[in-house]
Amino acid sequence: MTVVWRELTPGLGAEITGLDLSQPASAETAAALNAALARHAVLVFRDQAMDPAQFTVAGELFGPLMPQQLKQFVLKDHPLVGYNSTHDLPRKNGKLQVRGENYHTDHSNEVSPPKATMLLAISLPSHGGDTQFVDVRQAFDDLPGDMRQRIQGLRSRHVHQSSRSPRSFAKLSEEALQAIPQTWQPLVIRHPDSGRPALYLNTGRMEGIDGMADDAAHALIEQLYQHATQPRYEYRHVWRQGDMVIWDNRSVMHQANADYNPEELRFLYRLMVQGVPLQAA
Ligand code: SIN
Numbered sequence: 001m002t003v004v005w006r007e008l009t010p011g012l013g014a015e016i017t018g019l020d021l022s023q024p025a026s027a028e029t030a031a032a033l034n035a036a037l038a039r040h041a042v043l044v045f046r047d048q049a050m051d052p053a054q055f056t057v058a059g060e061l062f063g064p065l066m067p068q069q070l071k072q073f074v075l076k077d078h079p080l081v082g083y084n085s086t087h088d089l090p091r092k093n094g095k096l097q098v099r100g101e102n103y104h105t106d107h108s109n110e111v112s113p114p115k116a117t118m119l120l121a122i123s124l125p126s127h128g129g130d131t132q133f134v135d136v137r138q139a140f141d142d143l144p145g146d147m148r149q150r151i152q153g154l155r156s157r158h159v160h161q162s163s164r165s166p167r168s169f170a171k172l173s174e175e176a177l178q179a180i181p182q183t184w185q186p187l188v189i190r191h192p193d194s195g196r197p198a199l200y201l202n203t204g205r206m207e208g209i210d211g212m213a214d215d216a217a218h219a220l221i222e223q224l225y226q227h228a229t230q231p232r233y234e235y236r237h238v239w240r241q242g243d244m245v246i247w248d249n250r251s252v253m254h255q256a257n258a259d260y261n262p263e264e265l266r267f268l269y270r271l272m273v274q275g276v277p278l279q280a281a
Contacts, residue, residue, distance in 0.1 A: 007040070012135040012252070013235040014040040021058040021244060022050045030061040037062065037116065038193040041251035042133050042235055045244040048120065052078040052269060055120050055244075059271040062246065066114050066274040069107055069180065070170055073099075075269075082270040084119065086262055089170070098266075100256035102167045103134060103229050105249045106272065108202040109158040111183050115275035117254075118246040121239050123267040128260030131237045131245065133252045137198040139228035140188060140281075152197075152281060154187040154212075156221070158205045164218050165204040184210065186280035187224075191250050197281035198251055199228050228253065249275065 003018040014036055019029075037043055050058060052075055059065050059080075068074050068082035075081045089097040107113050119131070140148065159182045161169045172180070187209070189200045203225050209217035237245055247254055260266060 005036070008042070008044065009235050011138055012040065012133065012233070013042040013044065013237075015044045015046065017046045019045060021045060021048050021061075022054040024057075025061055033061055034193075037246060037248050038191065038251075041135060041137070042237070042245065042247045044237065045246075046240065047242045048244040049242060050120060050244070052081045055118075055269055055271065056080060058244070059118055059273060062116055062118075062273045064274045066272040068270070068272065069110075071176075072170070080271065082272075083267060084256070084270055085267045086125075086265050091262065096258045096260070096262040098256045098258040099170070100254070101258060102204060103132070103225070103253040103255045104202045104204055105136075105200065105253050107249075108185060108200070109160060109181055109183055109205050111181060112275050112277050113185075114249050114272040116246050116248050116273040118244065118271040118273070119268040120244045121241060121268050123265045124239050124241060125260035125264035125266050128257060129239060129266045130257050131239070131254055132257070133235045133237065133247060133254045134229050134233040135235075135251065136201065136228050136233075136253055137191070137196045137251050139230075139233050140197050140199045143227065148188075151187045151220075151224070155184045155210050155280070156187055156206045156217075157208060157210070158183050158185050158202060159207045160205070162203065162205050162207050164207075167204055169204065182207075185278055188281045189250060189278045190281040191248075192276055192279070194251075196251070199224055200250070200278065201225055201228060201253060250278070
């Protein structure tokens with residue numbers, strides 16, 4: 001089978017067909033995939049069929065795997081493999097709620113947040129449930145020069161759930177909450193592989209900006225969030241059976257959509273690849 005690469009948008013996302021990730025891959029293939037991830041930020045692999053063990057091996061092509069923060073959403077026999085399911089959260093006033101609504105980057109409260117997150121589609125609804133991605137590298141590049149200068153050097157404290165979070169997070173016991181770290185992160189990071197600067201935003205977890213009054217800090221965060229989530233920075237992934245998608249958490253934010261029929265199961269396996277401490281740009 002021939003491996004075919006196709007750009008999904010001019011700056012963001014690439015689709016790969018003809019590569020079976022359930023089979024062993026060479027070091028050259030792994031290097032090419034990692035280079036493509038650093039460049040395109042979202043990779044979509046079509047027509048994959050993997051059990052959790054094979055998915056784990058495929059994940060390791062991108063680096064050592066990282067444990068999931070929320071232990072209630074992991075497979076019993078494969079604790080590194082998490083899942084996103086229609087049944088994760090209770091319905092609110094009869095309406096479906098899903099984890100991952102509102103654009104965010106994963107586990108930004110960790111000292112070394114995940115390099116990448118991977119989802120493998122196991123069961124999909126007939127319509128909806130897309131995942132959206134926005135390019136926070138391009139969003140930074142497009143800011144006016146005075147704004148770029150103003151925010152470089154600022155840092156924000158990332159916690160489990162910000163007091164200003166636009167979404168609710170899974171409820172945790174006091175003990176589980178204590179185990180979850182809080183970390184100061186730069187507002188503008190430098191990508192560890194490509195060197196590109198990028199906005200680093202997570203409105204659900206950001207608890208203010210160092211040295212700024214709370215209202216002013218959150219107004220600035222909101223202004224940057226509104227800028228970065230414009231449609232011109234977006235790739236919207238419409239899931240197909242057999243899709244495996246990996247994204248770089250230092251280059252994109254992503255969000256889930258609770259817009260599908262809750263009687264239809266949406267179930268995806270999830271892996272995270274370990275990252276490194278973030279450096280300011
Ligand atoms: C997430 O991992 O934040 C959710 C993505 C999705 O289920 O579409």
